[in-house]
Amino acid sequence: MHNGKVTMVATLVLALFAAQCSRDVRESRDSNVGEERAASDGRVAELQRERNDEITRLSERVTEIEREYGEANQKVESGNRTATAGLREELKEDVANIKKAVNDLSSTTPENWWDRHEAAMRQTADDIEADVARIAGKVTPDKPANTTDRSGETVSTEPFTSRRDKFVANLRARVDAMGKALDAVDTKGARATEVEDVRARVKKLGDDVDRLSRASADDWWDVTKTRVTEYVDRVERSVERLDDNKS
Numbered sequence: 001m002h003n004g005k006v007t008m009v010a011t012l013v014l015a016l017f018a019a020q021c022s023r024d025v026r027e028s029r030d031s032n033v034g035e036e037r038a039a040s041d042g043r044v045a046e047l048q049r050e051r052n053d054e055i056t057r058l059s060e061r062v063t064e065i066e067r068e069y070g071e072a073n074q075k076v077e078s079g080n081r082t083a084t085a086g087l088r089e090e091l092k093e094d095v096a097n098i099k100k101a102v103n104d105l106s107s108t109t110p111e112n113w114w115d116r117h118e119a120a121m122r123q124t125a126d127d128i129e130a131d132v133a134r135i136a137g138k139v140t141p142d143k144p145a146n147t148t149d150r151s152g153e154t155v156s157t158e159p160f161t162s163r164r165d166k167f168v169a170n171l172r173a174r175v176d177a178m179g180k181a182l183d184a185v186d187t188k189g190a191r192a193t194e195v196e197d198v199r200a201r202v203k204k205l206g207d208d209v210d211r212l213s214r215a216s217a218d219d220w221w222d223v224t225k226t227r228v229t230e231y232v233d234r235v236e237r238s239v240e241r242l243d244d245n246k247s
Helices: 002-078 087-105 113-136 159-183 191-213 217-240
Strands: none
Touching: 002 087, 002 217, 087 217, 113 159, 113 191, 113 217, 159 191
């Protein structure tokens, strides 16, 4: 009888101990999960702060560009300075467009970035191709070959990768066609500067296409920020030379 009570007590003690151990393990696991979630949330918040800071810096640059453009344009209107043919009209549109591009950064997400980036790059290609056609005549790209990886195998059919590779292949064909068209143009004389300027834009587009070919869906912010920043850089340089010719 005594041994039975001892056994019962021992069993109860073991059960309570096991329950406590189980509770400790569960609480430890919950604590680890909570810490991991908090760390993840903290990192997300930190990245968003960095993005907001970048948007603020770009917005401040756009405000300064607008001011400088207004001053330079006033000099041109007064007749004290002259602007390169077409540059004044082009800049008016670009100054408005960079402001929208920077504002759009605030609403760019991993879900909509590719549509926006693709549209922006296609518009850039259209604008450059129009200049090439004006200088060198009609531009006719070759049909893009089937995209393959380094081993010669067809690339992944994963949604983002396949869409990216198709877009890159099409743009690459257009860039190559524009380059060939410009190669056939006589760059001597007064047109040389204009031709070389367009050629530089074609090369820059080609570099952007090559860079995009290596991008992943996770690079959405870096790819978008770089495109907008480089656009702001280009417009800023154009504004600086708007009134660089004396009347």
